[in-house]
Amino acid sequence: MKVAHFSETREFDPKVMKRFTIHDSEWFRIINFNLSAGLTFPVHSHDLDGQLSIQVMEGEGEYLGRDDSAIPAKAGDILVCDIREPHGVRATTDMRILVTIAPPL
């Protein structure tokens, strides 16, 4: 049993996305990304089985997908997609997200 405190990784850089690994095991990985307003987590995918969730903890922006698709993303929203599906995030305001990947890459 291990408790992480999400409040302790509330750091932003206006130029680059900040990344904090909250948990990593053979079962899943949890990563906190903090994006300053205007930053984009570029669309990407991996040719691997598995799924991931992208949970918006704070702020708002858009979930990005295949062919320039964009879906509104705000605090409380949880996207789930296959690791193989193109996915990304664009921040309109400062934005904190929590990504869970199973199995971890």
Place this chain on the structure above:
Amino acid sequence: MKVAHFSETREFDPKVMKRFTIHDSEWFRIINFNLSAGLTFPVHSHDLDGQLSIQVMEGEGEYLGRDDSAIPAKAGDILVCDIREPHGVRATTDMRILVTIAPPL
């Protein structure tokens, strides 16, 4: 790609914990539990490989474990434990938690 809205399952019952499945696949399951102040999600475990996270989204209380152990739990805290480890939650205030289990039971 599928987006769930955590704000849509903000329902409490003073007598029983409310449960909403946010996602379920062969990779992981995400469940939202809402506990009114005073309610307990009893300590339990399953004899299966895998891990789970218990994320406090709102409110506060305690993470419960083996031998009556209790760890403070407040919004932003994320507990990770093996599915085999005894785990539970006690709500001091109305409390919303998000549980991710991989692989799903």
